[in-house]
Amino acid sequence: MKTRSVWTYRLIFAALAAAILFFALLPFGSGPGAIPGPELTVCLIAAWALRRPDYVPVWLLVLMLLLDDFLLMRPLGLWTLIVLLMSEYLRRRVDHAEALPFWSEVALVSGCIAAAFVANHLALVLLLAETPPLLGQALHALATIVFYPPTAIFSQLIGVRRLAPGELDSLGTRA
Structure with missing residues (x-):
């Protein structure tokens, strides 16, 4: 794969x-008692990290997640760290995930998303924030889990697909 294509993605x-x-x-539906929406950035990161980790390098994830933290007024760096750890876990599972059927992948990512939300809540409690x-928070996590399959399918449709057996990524490695 050419470097230009990697930078395009x-x-x-x-x-x-x-x-x-x-x-x-x-400001859509952000009043008290509103049902929280999904964390679509997390869905996108999980789908791309499992399919083509070379498209989402750590520096890009940190940049985008810190920007989210700044603008959404979350504790600076906490959610970034948790999602970064989740993406690195998924990145390390690329070789194992290529043999997984789609719904097993969804279950794996659902567990990671649930763990991320629990870790975020526990960290906030421990920091007395x-x-x-x-x-x-549970509804927010559930909405994120529900929106992962459409995000993964959308990613597949725009060309972010898993590497075929024996295929190398843009860095010349398996993943």
Whole structure:
């Protein structure tokens, strides 16, 4: 795969993450008692990290996630660290995940998303920070899990596919 193609997909990822952030900043349904929406950036990161980890390098993830933290007024760096650890776990599972059927992949990512939300909540509690309601966080995690399959299918449709057996990524490695 040519370097130009890798950079094209990195730009596509950045544009998609920026579009998700833009719509997250719009004041739709953000009142008290509103049902929280999904964390689509996390879905996108998980789908791309499992399929083509060379398209989402760590520096790009840190940049996009810190921008999310700044603009969405979350504790700076906490969610970034948790999602980065999740993406690195998924990145290390690329060789194992290529043999998984789609619904097993969804189960793996669902467990990672649930663990990320639990880790975020526990970290906020341990730091004595203000925590959102637990039911709201559970619904937020559930919405994110529900939106992972469409995000993975969308990623496949725009060309972010798994490497075939024996195929090398842009860095000349298996993954």
